[in-house]
Amino acid sequence: MKVSKTFAFCAAAITCAALLPAAANAAEDVVIGVIVPTTGALAPLGIDMKNGYELAAKDHPTVKGKPVRLVIEDDQGNAASGLMKAQKLVIKDRAPILVGGATSALVLGLAAQADRLNVPIVTTNAQAVQVTGAQCNRFVFRTNPNDAMVGNATRVLMQKRPELLQKNGSLSTTTLSGARATRQSSPKSRASKSWGGWPLNGNG
Missing domain, CATH: 3.40.50.2300 (Response regulator)
Incomplete structure (x- = not known):
């Protein structure tokens, strides 16, 4: 909360x-x-x-x-x-x-x-x-985590606990949207087509 x-x-x-x-x-x-x-x-x-x-x-x-x-x-x-x-x-x-x-x-x-x-x-x-x-x-x-910390935690979540995202459609959509935004803003990230096994190019 x-x-x-x-x-x-x-x-x-x-x-x-x-x-x-x-x-x-x-x-x-x-x-x-x-x-x-x-x-x-x-x-x-x-x-x-x-x-x-x-x-x-x-x-x-x-x-x-x-x-x-x-x-x-x-x-x-x-x-x-x-x-x-x-x-x-x-x-x-x-x-x-x-x-x-x-x-x-x-x-x-x-x-x-x-x-x-x-x-x-x-x-x-x-x-x-x-x-x-x-x-x-x-x-x-x-006192709060920065964007890089949140992004890294999200990546770990997507890799280790994908079922949490699969069971929560809104969380999945929000998480992937954030990952795609990160990919677009970072030349290094743009080289990757997936993040933790999740697609970064489509709408899924």
Whole structure:
């Protein structure tokens, strides 16, 4: 369940926030800046993430004796809007850590300005390898698997447990679609006509 996974990830973020110096004008609170889309096309995902963060804060209401306070901003599923909300959270709300990031586009945009924001940015959903790849920013962290990890796990699943896909038509279709997309985007992958014995060229 996504809420449970997000809950666990946010609990870790709250723990990280406890290790950071408190802002001068919010000495009594541990402020966590949350950036998620609560309106627009990505609202269902953003609301799910927000619920997870709120559950984590409810379960861990204090750190080092100080109350946790979430300040939630709606990025509307737009990277430019997300950057403005991040600046607001850091400058006005004095959040010493930012969490969220429903899309890789948003997180990569924040990463480009991370040195100026000067606070840790923890994404629980962005999957692009570049988010925490070789050229990533030192302020950016990820708690979820990246696309390469998911692709490798899918390949292993297709090789070792094909019956799981055969019994689940929608999962099979989604998995093969992802594999084909990976093949089209990678010259090395384009040389392969199958992945774990499953065809990558047809519609099957």
